[in-house]
Amino acid sequence: MSIRVRFAPSPTGYLHVGGARTALFNWLLARREGGRFLLRIEDTDRNRSSQEMVDAILEGMSWLGLDWDEGPFFQGEGVERHRADALRLLAEGKAYRDFTAPEELARIREEDPDGATRYPRRQAEALAPGEAEERAAAGEPHAIRFLVPDHRVVEFDDRVHGRTRFPAEAIEDLVILRADGSPTYNLAVVSDDAFMNITLVMRGDDHLSNTPKQILLYEALGYPVPEFAHLPLILGPDGKRLSKRHGATAVGDYEGQGILPEAMVNFLALLGWSPGTDQEVMSRSELVAAFSLDRVVKKSAVFDAEKLRWLNGQHLNRMDGVALASLVLDHLEAGLREPAEAAMETDPAGFGAILDLLITRARSVDDVAMKLRPYLVEEIVYDPGAVKKHWAKRPDEAAGHLEALRERLQGLEPGEWTEARLEEELRGLAEERGIGAGKLIHPLRVALVGEAVSPGIFEVLVAMGPDRSLARMAAGVQWIRRQVAGNA
């Protein structure tokens, strides 16, 4: 039988990276093994789920490209079944009615946390025969507790941790049906996973101590016990479980920061798993092909945003500029969106070529978007530092070189505006004037992009095209002369 796994998030309003990693591992395994990946939303009346909260989870999933084969199912839809299961346990004597007031139990817990474990049970046992049924029939509020078998060690082979055992003595008789008749989490999960024929429950380490309770419930209900795999938790830089106070923890946050879903998936996969080779940059399909539970690590891992950014740069580098175009649009500052759309429309290849130049130097989509300005709009902003370094020291020289270069390049036919030819012309001019090529290149760079850094200057020239390049050079010359005149 092929495996059936599931991801069962509670709708908290966003998909956090821990959940995303759990979802990813389930998805990877299902895809690798040719199994089924189901999605179940753990919506209970208590943390009342709104449609928006559910949508946030689904959006995160689809952004990551984690498609599910069945669902989404909603835990809330199974309440009647959960209740029936609980009542059946009661009828079979595997559960009992507990009339202890919650406040009373809370008080006992405070006084003697250890002794409180069996307190409700002892209370129930002290009841006269038939008393519980009478009081229940009279409408007295009470919870239904599962009767945890004594003298029992619950053992299971966790797919990550190996043989794991829990003495049942330490497990309290958990409530399975509240006084208001609503089923509790541990019962609902067991009932649902059994109902959905889940063969492997893969989830966070934080559920490890729920597992013996659930196994006992499976057994009591007569359902086949699935396999379990408990994934190590993801920690913040301080070694504590990753939470909101560590900053960005929702996958949407990273989307906003210009992280590619491919990079996020790659990074998350490497958090608690390794392919066993030296390869780190991996595509989705490579991950699927390499994934195996045997190579999942037991130790919890610290989320290293710096490495995520590096990995993102690697994926960015492997991307095609044209493919990235529409993504970049979403990260552009206000005034740049329209010209970018126009450029994309009129000359998609040219626009893609510009992106290709920028991609190499970027670690996020934001980086690309930020560098795009000079290629989109006429008005150019000169960075003071760049001006100071390459124009202002010897303004007359800079303007003179720039002017000469402009005149020289102006003579080129459109077909001659190539990297090779441009370099030839520029170096030729430098030689004629008895100067190093840098004396031309640096002022030119400031004129073209307004900054001291850019992609290779000849690439920039080609990407901008003759018209805009020449105009910028002229504008630069003018600007320098005006400044000098102003200072004189």
Add this chain to the structure above:
RNA sequence: GCCCCCAUCGUCUAACGGCUAGGACUCCACUCUUUCAAGGUGGCGGUCGGGGUUCGAUUCCCCGUGGGGGCACCA
């Protein structure tokens, strides 16, 4: 307090009981070069402590220490 899990560079990780403990991020240097990145080369940096078992422990066992998770009429 009780139960459980975990432990290799700062971080992510590799090493069926056997080469000098390998790779990646970060940092530093060098290189390439028109700048900045990217790339290339090199460097710094680790087996938590103590006992066993063994010819030999990162690896197996025990104890300690440290870290984490759980112990709800939350999920």
